[in-house]
Every structure is written in structure tokens, then in C-alpha cells.
Amino acid sequence: MASTKEPDCLKFISPVLKTAKEFAKRDPVITYYCNVYAIQKSLAHLGKKRPKEADLFLLGMMDQVETMKKQLVGEEAVTSDIVAQAHVENKALQLFTYADNEDRAGRFGKNVVKAFYTAHILFEVVSQFGELSGEVEERQRYAKWKAAYISRCLKDGQTPVAGPVGGEEEMGGEMGASGAGGVPAVGGDGGGAGGPAVGFGTMGGAGGPAV
Numbered sequence: 001m002a003s004t005k006e007p008d009c010l011k012f013i014s015p016v017l018k019t020a021k022e023f024a025k026r027d028p029v030i031t032y033y034c035n036v037y038a039i040q041k042s043l044a045h046l047g048k049k050r051p052k053e054a055d056l057f058l059l060g061m062m063d064q065v066e067t068m069k070k071q072l073v074g075e076e077a078v079t080s081d082i083v084a085q086a087h088v089e090n091k092a093l094q095l096f097t098y099a100d101n102e103d104r105a106g107r108f109g110k111n112v113v114k115a116f117y118t119a120h121i122l123f124e125v126v127s128q129f130g131e132l133s134g135e136v137e138e139r140q141r142y143a144k145w146k147a148a149y150i151s152r153c154l155k156d157g158q159t160p161v162a163g164p165v166g167g168e169e170e171m172g173g174e175m176g177a178s179g180a181g182g183v184p185a186v187g188g189d190g191g192g193a194g195g196p197a198v199g200f201g202t203m204g205g206a207g208g209p210a211v
Helices: 008-022 028-046 052-071 081-104 110-129 134-155 173-178
Strands: none
Touching: 008 028, 008 052, 008 110, 028 052, 028 081, 028 110, 081 110, 081 134, 110 134
16 A cells, blocks of 8 residues: 555545555455556546656555565466456455345345445456456446445435345346346456556556455
8 A cells, every 4th residue: 555645636546545455454465456456547547647646656556566466476366367356356246245145134234335335346446357247347336336325324314125226127137137146256367467567667757254
């Protein structure tokens, strides 16, 4: 993680950086790929004409990503695209399945909101390996919506509707047919192992599972 808080111009990566920090001790591979994705997203969003404070922050992140890569040198998830994608996606699916099962059972709480929202972030992080499958993309959208919906209900003192509001069709296609608990892990080849090379040249200048 960067040693200083992200500047205002990079607030859009705050959720990913927060997720990276949460996994730092329990799963550094997740932290590594969250940070790589945050850098990618920042560079793509801001382009070459970045504010100086953005460059300084991203340079610090790049240094830390390179340090982490050396520390994780023995991890296959840092050297294999397929293993890396499966690692991040499996964690997202684990959190999604836990949250979906709790939600369908009518057990609502902050842990369920947190699990849905973190699953949404990790599904987004998976996109660094290539375009998401339709099934994964559907889960990502559903997890984001469900986290916001349950959170809003709890805040307003209302009881959320368990499962997809409006029935299984709201989850779309295969998800509605099989149920989230039967979702298989999705692997696949993507970008370069451990994400694309990140270095100074890229800058163009200066209650449930643990989450």
C-alpha cells in the first residue's frame, strides 16, 4: 500500500485500496492484485496528463507492488495468469456465496453487506486478467446492488427482502437457475503473469469468512 492517503483525484480507487489493506495479512496475493488493478485503473482513467500528486502517489504504489512481487516470488499465483485469476475469483465467489446464502436465509447484517460489497470489488479486480464472463459480470452487478440495498434497508429500519427482489429472474440466466451456491470457479488466461509490468516507464514521467 502507498504510505500516504490517496489524493482527491484518485478517490475513485479508494474502495480497491481499502480492500487491499483488509487482505494484507490474511491473503497478500489478493492485496497484490488489488494494488496492481488500482494502478491500472488510475493510469487508464487519468491518462498521460495526470496531476503531480497522482504521479507521486502512483510511483509509491509501484515501488510497493514491486516489493510485494519479490516477497511473493514463491507464489504460483504471481507467476501464472490462470492461477492468479482463479485465486482472486475464488475468493470473490466464496464471499458472494456466503453473503447470498445468508441473505436467502433472511439473516441480514453488516457482515452480509460487507461480504457482498467485497465480492463486488474483487470481481472488478479480476477484470485485469481479461473481459469478465457474463456469469461473473452478473454476479458483480448483483453483489454491488444487494450490498447497497441491504445497507439502505438496515439504515431505514426496514427488513430487506431475502434473495433477488422480484424473484430468481432478477439474478439473470444461469445464476437464477443454479443458485449462487453452485457457482463454479472460473479460470482462464489473461494479461501478463502478475498483471502487466508496472514500472516508472508506465508513468510517462514523474461472522462469515474473513474479509
